[in-house]
Amino acid sequence: MRKGTSIDGWIFFAVAALLAVGITMVLSTSYLYAQERYADATFFFRKQITAVAVGMAALFIAALVPSTAYRRFAYPLLGIGLLVLCLVLVPGIGLSRGGARRWLPLGGFAFQPAELAKISLVLYLAHSLAKKGIKVQTFSIGILPHLIIGGLFLGLILLEPDLGTALILGLILFLMLYVSGAKLSHLLLVGLLALPAVALAVAGSEYRLRRLLTFLDPWRDASTSGFQIIQSYIAFGSGQLWGRGLGESRQKLFYLPEAHTDFIYSVIGEELGLLGALAVLVLFGLIVLRGFLLTAKIDDPFAQYLALGLTSLLGLQAIVHMGVVIGLMPTKGLVLPFISYGGSAMVMNLAEAGMLLSLSRRRM
């Protein structure tokens, strides 16, 4: 084993560029909202700067740690991940906001266990699948344990509820099983078995069903349930080619809910136009592309699966956020990595990028 001379410069560049866009856009989108709510225009901006600083430290540390060392964290992190996911559901410990119990108080900060859970699951799956090797083709050994652990994570996250994160983790589980060599018939079976569960999860909850119906035809209820997505269309679409200009968004004036978190890509589209929106898309595409190229180059199964998991995690979060605000997926509050306001996500996403960079340093 020999160490590579340098990290993947493309990934680092893309992350840095996205951070620059993100800090700017958080200021732009939260300025008036913070002024209105806290009479402190830079309230969110300052918190975001802190999160970026902590996240960058996490990125460098993660990038410096040899990737082989990560394997040792797999089980401890799995335990911690499950623990915090359980803790957050306990009334009195988990903080509830807007009907969802997604936050744990952590020394003055509200920490999102789901963010830790993502990396825990990816790390566990990478370790476990690498350990199983060719036995992954055996259902009871290769599929079932991962389904159980993954199902546990998904179930706990669905209880918060946080359907978006659960969806992303489900896709990553599926993708990692697929790439690591699981039999297509097994995956098909799992898929078929999961279908009723997904259907139940959607149809069993009225608001999710309405959200789905709204997604199919938002204009039908433009003033009620379709309001958010239509406001998002108006924002994104009215940017046209060149955008209104930085800071010139009209839709962030309380027409868009959570313009600085769940709908930040709408405002990017409005202020920076198609060019800005595509630039952000290309930067994420660059991370995914470099991530896949890296994955293909690595020989060590754990490192390879970890690289795949991390790339998918960052890529899918970005895709789901962007897909939601432009109406390709049912609306769900998910942050855009490196860009949206939110401390836990920022720190964890940067740490994940750091791990990806660490993996890029090793050439086998």
Added chain:
Amino acid sequence: MSRNWKGIKGRLALSGLFFFLLFMAVALRAVQLQIVQGEKLRRLGERQHLKEWIVQPKRGTIFDRAGEPLALSLEAQSVYVRPSRLEEPKPLAQALARILSLDAGELEQKLRTKKPFVWVKRQITPKEAEGIKALDVDGVGMSEEPRRYYPQGRLAGQVLGFVGRDSQGLEGLELRYDEYLRGEAGSSVVERDALGRRVLVQGVQELEIPPGADMHLTLDTTIQHLAEKELEAAAAKFRAKAGIVVVAEPFTGEILALAQYPFFNPNSFSGQSSSAWRNRAVTDSFEPGSTFKAIVAAAALEEGVIGKEDLIFCEFGRYAYAGKIIHDTKEYGWLPFYKVIQYSSNIGAAKVAERLKKERFFKYMERFGFGQPTGIDVPGEVPGLLRGAETWAPIDLATHAFGQGIATTPIQLAMAYAAIANGGFLMRPYIVRRSVGPGGKLLISNQPHVVRRVVSENTARLLASILKGVVSEGGTGVMAGVEGFEVAGKTGTAQKPDLVRGGYAEKKRVASFIGFVPADDPRLVLLVLLDEPEVNVYGGVVAAPVFRHIASGALRHLGVVPEKPEVFFPAGKEGLLRVEHRIGDKLKLTTDQEVPDFVGLSMRAAIAKARASKLRVELRGNGYVVKQSPAPGSAWGKTDKLTLNLAG
């Protein structure tokens, strides 16, 4: 460690393709939304962002004729709190409640909400604002809102009227000239946020709205103040329910003062009833009573049916006419016409009206402006009540002659007398001289306006000389005399119609005096009316002194030089007039005091002396005191009243 599964490259490639397709989908959708539908979505957005924003200009100021502000708009502070930024609402609620005199408990409830913004108190006083500023608590703030302020308080309150919270005129001149005072609201298309609030976009100029127009009134604050002071004193002294004073310039129709008791302070209009803020000089009509004899006199003189000296038989106080009996307060025999007016004989006036006949009488009533609004520029004017001559009952001809069965507004009556004063022209009264818009643009300029000639100048002169007699020795209005000036006028003591039982109310009277001064070159026409005085009901006693006080003060203020040093001139010897003067509310008489000496004093001096000693006197005749009872130096007997016999 097991080696990699061999098919991984293929599945990785397929996974990569999956991602590629997702990214492509996002890119294509972005193009579709921003390029294909971009224009449509942008317009859709504008529909909700853009709003016509209307900015109200600063309301104009109302000035009196000397430029004294009577109504002006100030920026008043309003206090708000942002509850989400408070840590502990209780102490703050208590502090705010103390400064703003609010209920602390109620306020605390308000502050405990999760709302980002609540109003605590609107339009606070400057003193309260200082307290809030000194408090200096995070989450408490003030914003400016316009507030209408009347610096003179109750002065001319009913004339000025008042405005609502959004500075819209609701009463008085504020209502009548609202469109001028309010000014042109400016509007611009502005961006607004989802909460409907205006958003300042960089590069867009703040809308500059010119203020509303200023109004310059004919009112004279000094005379207005004087009128209100004297009116209040008389109303209190005679325990009158209400009172009205109109002071106008006879040659122009400009209103110098319009006072109305009880007063009304437009700074705090809520909590006062509409009867307090109604401008009763134009909105209410009264039976004029004897003051209307001047109208029948003017008509008769103009038509030549009577001369000043023509004798009229006054039936010794009882005159059967059209199945009714007309009474006089005194039993008069033959009186020359001018004495009919001077003594205010109902029978004499009725007989003059008989000579005139109803059509001609009616014609002059109309020409004097009765039964029609005068056109004064204050809201709510009523035409009064004047029935057509063809509908009159036979008795109406007689009763109208002494002012019964018709109803006039005080302003109508004042303008009718102004016509007599100015040589026969009915003027249109006005209270706004001019309105000056932003940039000094003249929007309104009211000039004296002659409605019509009512009587000839000779008739007016002749009548003025007759009306002078009313205020001279022997006349009913002698107490209206102004030192150094000749006054022409007429008293009125009208019964009030009993609205419940019909007919006339037993004791309710309207006491009035209307006159002009100086009689031969009038500068002022002045109406004084007291509604339902209790202590004394006679116009000559209740209203005439108010005329004197206001007129003398106003003439001094206007710098009018007294025309004659001698106050009284000897009046005729005939006739017997009794005027009861009750001076002061309480009689301070003690039997151990000696009766003072009044013999040799002029009537005026005698009245002054009686007033000074707080005596109740009865005057008989005109001229100088020739005899008094009880005699000077004697002790008071059972009587508490001094009887003075006067002779020229």
